[in-house]
Amino acid sequence: MAECGCAPHAVDDYILPVTENIKLADRIFWMTFAAPELARRAKAGNGVMVYASQGSDPMLGRPFAVADAESGKISICYMIIGRGTELLSKVQPGASLRVRGLIGAAYPDSAKELLLAAGGVGVGAVMLKKKERAKSASLYVGMPGRGCEALADKILSIHPDAKIYTDDGSFGEGNSMFNVLPRPLGEGRQLWCCGPPGFLDAMRLYYERTPRQLYYIIDKRMACGFGGCMGCVVETANGPKRVCVDGAMFRADEVDLHDD
Ligand SMILES: Cc1cc2nc3c(=O)[nH]c(=O)nc-3n(C[C@H](O)[C@H](O)[C@H](O)COP(=O)(O)OP(=O)(O)OC[C@H]3O[C@@H](n4cnc5c(N)ncnc54)[C@H](O)[C@@H]3O)c2cc1C
Ligand code: FES
Incomplete structure (x- = not known):
């Protein structure tokens, strides 16, 4: 869990299997992870940091919104922008990636x-x-x-x-x-x-x-x-x-x- 205590909820690192990584449009992909705990906890407004490489290049995770959470899985919809997302687009189902989550606060929602x-x-x-x-x-x-x-x-x-x-x-x-x-x-x-x-x-x-x-x-x-x-x-x-x-x-x- 994050030690600074700044996040409003537990933020942990997980190694998660990728179950799907499909191209939906030019430079746009949909990636799904088997992630029972995150799927149970995810609320609109939450995201994950995905580490595109198991090594240190690139070192930082890339943040993405949780686009869907269903049946023990979470999905992100991402666009290729630079090196990190380019690497992500090459990941094959069956591979595992480091994922940090959940980041972001649930959206405050008071609208009728x-x-x-x-x-x-x-x-x-x-x-x-x-x-x-x-x-x-x-x-x-x-x-x-x-x-x-x-x-x-x-x-x-x-x-x-x-x-x-x-x-x-x-x-x-x-x-x-x-x-x-x-x-x-x-x-x-x-x-x-x-x-x-x-x-x-x-x-x-x-x-x-x-x-x-x-x-x-x-x-x-x-x-x-x-x-x-x-x-x-x-x-x-x-x-x-x-x-x-x-x-x-x-x-x-x-x-x-x-x-x-
Ligand atoms: C809270 C949050 C949620 C996000 N959700 C999504 C999502 O659901 N789907 C999605 O496709 N993307 C999302 N993003 C943006 C995504 O994180 C970046 O596109 C990604 O980190 C780029 O990584 P990269 O290694 O491919 O590019 P980099 O190599 O890191 O960057 C390539 C170039 O793009 C610029 N750049 C990178 N990221 C950003 C950014 N966020 N804003 C402006 N310029 C940038 C850099 O300055 C650099 O010039 C989200 C970002 C945040 C902070
Ligand atoms: S304070 Fe570190 S990314 Fe927001």
Whole structure:
């Protein structure tokens, strides 16, 4: 367990067998681990640090949201960005990896109704919340289009009522969720979003009149993953906060997304 006592729950290292590692779209993969204890404990908002190598290169784990937790297994949806994720994409089922978890606090959730909006691989950060909320949350996912069919199928296999939008309009319910997202959101509703910076900026603009109902799920870089190194600090209206233990969800009008 983490010795600094900073994390809100036990953070342990596990050696976990990989049961699935499939390509869902260009540079996007879905990896599943046999992890009975983590699957039992995982809540929306939790993540894991995955160590791409058994050795020391790369040394640090890479943080990912728990996208699904079911039947003694947890899954992550990840995009190849650099060396760590490139190595992950080569892992074969049957191999075992070091995984640190659970990191991140469960999302505080006081909304009567939730709209969960994701751009691409950001969907991993909101899928578990959709599962917890079932009908009282709607899931909107944007993706490029052609070549992303398997990604859409994976999301729909877990959440058949998810609404998929494709930039090229090749499948799904249209070419932009911004044509259908309700505005204003209305009493008791919140919108939580996760995705690339341009997507979050577009949400901020779209809901500029009601920023208190808009929440960002942030994927800032991490090092230790349990609150000890200050490597993931973001500036907020309430002072500096660590994404790994104080987040990863922040109200849009209270956090500075561009403080790097
Ligand atoms: C709480 C949290 C949850 C996350 N959840 C997911 C998830 O569910 N799925 C997913 O695909 N990714 C997620 N990420 C991002 C993921 O951790 C990084 O993409 C990954 O660590 C990159 O590792 P790498 O070794 O491939 O790239 P590196 O070699 O470490 O980096 C390659 C380049 O990308 C930049 N970079 C790396 N990570 C980030 C980052 N987080 N933000 C901005 N720039 C970065 C680096 O500066 C570098 O230039 C999450 C991050 C956090 C903090
Ligand atoms: S990653 Fe070390 S404090 Fe957050």
